[in-house]
Amino acid sequence: AQSVTQLGSHVSVSEGALVLLRCNYSSSVPPYLFWYVQYPNQGLQLLLKYTTGATLVKGINGFEAEFKKSETSFHLTKPSAHMSDAAEYFCAVAESGGSQGNLIFGKGTKLSVKP
Amino acid sequence: DGGITQSPKYLFRKEGQNVTLSCEQNLNHDAMYWYRQDPGQGLRLIYYSQIVNDFQKGDIAEGYSVSREKKESFPLTVTSAQKNPTAFYLCASSIRQGGGYTFGSGTRLTVV
Numbered sequence: 001a002q003s004v005t006q007l008g009s010h011v012s013v014s015e016g017a018l019v020l021l022r023c024n025y026s027s028s029v030p031p032y033l034f035w036y037v038q039y040p041n042q043g044l045q046l047l048l049k050y051t052t053g054a055t056l057v058k059g060i061n062g063f064e065a066e067f068k069k070s071e072t073s074f075h076l077t078k079p080s081a082h083m084s085d086a087a088e089y090f091c092a093v094a095e096s097g098g099s100q101g102n103l104i105f106g107k108g109t110k111l112s113v114k115p
Numbered sequence: 116d117g118g119i120t121q122s123p124k125y126l127f128r129k130e131g132q133n134v135t136l137s138c139e140q141n142l143n144h145d146a147m148y149w150y151r152q153d154p155g156q157g158l159r160l161i162y163y164s165q166i167v168n169d170f171q172k173g174d175i176a177e178g179y180s181v182s183r184e185k186k187e188s189f190p191l192t193v194t195s196a197q198k199n200p201t202a203f204y205l206c207a208s209s210i211r212q213g214g215g216y217t218f219g220s221g222t223r224l225t226v227v
Contacts, residue, residue: 009155034215043119043205043218044158090157102148103216107157 002027004093006106014114019063019078021109023091026072033074034092034103035065044090050074061085086113117142121206121219128200128226136191136222138206144217145210147189151175152203152221161204164189193224200226 007022025031032051036044048059055067061084065076074091088110092103119140128134140147146165150158160173164183178197183189189208193200203223207216 032215036218041203041221041223043121043220044207044216045218046215049215102160102163105158107155 002031002093002095002104004091004104004106006089006091006109008109009107010110010112012112012114013081015083016080019076019081019085019111021076021089021091021111023065023074023076023106024072025074025091025093027093027095029095032094033065033067034094035059035063035074035076036090036092037061038088038090038108040087047076047089081111081113083113083115086111119206119208119217119219121204121222123222124220126222126224128224130226131195133195134193134200134224136193136204136206136224138189138191138219139187140189140208140217140219141187142208142210142217143186144208145186146208147183148207148209148216149173149179149181149189149191150205150207152205158205161191200224 003026005024034049035047037047038044047063048057050057050067058064063078088108090108091106094103122137148163149161159175161179162181164170167186170181170183180192205221206219209216
């Protein structure tokens with residue numbers, strides 16, 4: 001069965017500092033991996049996704065993530081945090097191939113950005 | 116512009132009443148989903164539908180019901196059997212595996 005673990009329910013960084021949000025997954029087949037962002041009282045917005053090909057994926061708002069099969073990880077990074085990055089971030093995994101699989105979401109990491 | 120519309124944004128109901136949350140999409144997506152979100156618990160799948168006139172239970176289907184009579188619409192009814200219905204409800208759709216989900220803006224249901 002697939003699962004997603006996000007390490008740290010809350011992460012706080014200073015404006016301009018590196019953002020690192022951790023995501024580890026388990027999957028018996030090559031996964032599709034996603035990061036979503038959610039602002040208060042809003043739906044989730046897709047930040048980036050990995051399906052096949054290049055393992056370093058660039059997304060919106062300056063975020064990127066690297067698929068590391070050996071570490072079963074898909075950590076989200078941004079070189080310099082901005083106040084507008086304060087939100088909750090969700091990592092998700094789906095199975096590739098075969099019938100359409102549902103996304104499995106992590107429990108989320110709330111990012112705070114200090115001035 | 117294409118997207119998913121959830122209505123209403125906020126909903127208040129008295130305990131013991133059924134309530135229906137609306138979800139409409141004009142993306143021509145085949146699959147649609149309903150999630151419940153509570154603080155610290157992430158997203159929990161209630162029901163999903165891969166095609167019209169077919170749907171499956173998710174992880175927390177008890178106390179909920181759905182229908183999928185049209186490709187564009189996937190309403191969720193929160194019944195009086197749901198013991199703790201106050202939550203934020205999110206609807207999503209997808210066109211194919213690997214494409215990710217498109218989410219609506221959510222409905223916050225408060226039962227008093």
